[in-house]
Amino acid sequence: MGSVSRLGRPPATDSARTRKRILDSARSCFVTHGYDQTTMKNIAAEAGITAGALYHHFTSKQDLFAAAYHRHQVEAFEAFEIAAETSVGTTADLAEKISGILDVAGDLHESDRRLAAFIAVATIELHRHPELRELVGDAARTVPRFFDRLLSAYPEAVAEADRAAVVNMLVAMFNGLSVFAAGTRGSTTHRAAIEAFKRMLAGTLFGTQAAAAPGANASPRS
Numbered sequence: 164m165g166s167v168s169r170l171g172r173p174p175a176t177d178s179a180r181t182r183k184r185i186l187d188s189a190r191s192c193f194v195t196h197g198y199d200q201t202t203m204k205n206i207a208a209e210a211g212i213t214a215g216a217l218y219h220h221f222t223s224k225q226d227l228f229a230a231a232y233h234r235h236q237v238e239a240f241e242a243f244e245i246a247a248e249t250s251v252g253t254t255a256d257l258a259e260k261i262s263g264i265l266d267v268a269g270d271l272h273e274s275d276r277r278l279a280a281f282i283a284v285a286t287i288e289l290h291r292h293p294e295l296r297e298l299v300g301d302a303a304r305t306v307p308r309f310f311d312r313l314l315s316a317y318p319e320a321v322a323e324a325d326r327a328a329v330v331n332m333l334v335a336m337f338n339g340l341s342v343f344a345a346g347t348r349g350s351t352t353h354r355a356a357i358e359a360f361k362r363m364l365a366g367t368l369f370g371t372q373a374a375a376a377p378g379a380n381a382s383p384r385s
Contacts (some may be wrong), residue, residue, distance in 0.1 A: 185210045186234055189227045194280040198228060198288045198295070229298045232285055235278070236305045242267050247313055254282055257317040258364040266358045268337070272344045272353060279344035279353075307334050325360070329343055336360065 192201045203224055207217040221227045230272035247260055247266040272279045289296045289303055296303055310333045314321050321329050340360070344353040362368040 167217060185217060185220055186231050190231045190281050191277060193228065194277060194284050225298055228295055232299050233302055235281065236302050239271060240305055240309060243309060259319040260313060261364060262361040265361060269354050269357045273350040280342050282341040283345040308336055310334060
């Protein structure tokens, strides 16, 4: 009787899992050391593989940064697109849509505490290194493009002359909350900041209609 070969995991599956582990490790190293101080050797050690195996998947640190950045953009903005379409129904107004997107962002940061830190680091490094910005290409404009499309669906809510300024304001808010999440010690303060912004959008944060939301009294930066 001939020997029966043992079925193993398909090589493509192994490769995909290794690639994910490398990207997770690269993101962790970029957050911990910054782009300039991170080396391919650091990333290989973090991933538990040899430098040769790392170079089999990625040819340079630049390529690794771009791949980690693109992965984040794809995963996060797929969730945001769903929130923009379904979070509060087809008749939702713009403020409710933005509130739904903020809730998704809060969920993402709460489930992955390193995500906010990477967004904060990536925002700085893309401005510091033009070669990285060129490498990530159009993905660097994912956030403003997303909000511009959202606003264009509500022409009655924002005047055309104000749209660019409102897009920039939303981008600043979105990135600012991510940086804030990276600097907090827990998710409660970040979530309370999101809730405060949502109440401001709804017009209930200031004045006689103001009412404290859950977690609103959390200590600053706690």
